[in-house]
Amino acid sequence: MSDRTDPPGRRSTGKLIVSYTIVGVPLLYGLVATAIKASQLFT
Template identity: 55%
Template sequence: MSTANSSAGGSAGGGGGAVTDRSTGRVVLGWALVGIPLAYGLVETLVRASRLFTG
């Protein structure tokens, strides 16, 4: 009984690290794909709004 729990926990822990690394990479890539254009659009909006209000 403890052998089954030990091997199941060991395989989940070993595979979990690889999945976590891959998931982290995907999350970072996803945020970059969304965040970079969002930041660019926000900066452009602020620049154009400042031109509008300052003349």
């Protein structure tokens, strides 16, 4: 069996950063918006 999870090269690191940013930014936006809404329970 081969190990395909070699240390990522520069190209794959860039791809990782871009891909996690693309999905992470909207997720963070949604999370913050919901957290602000949730804070109404305690105000």
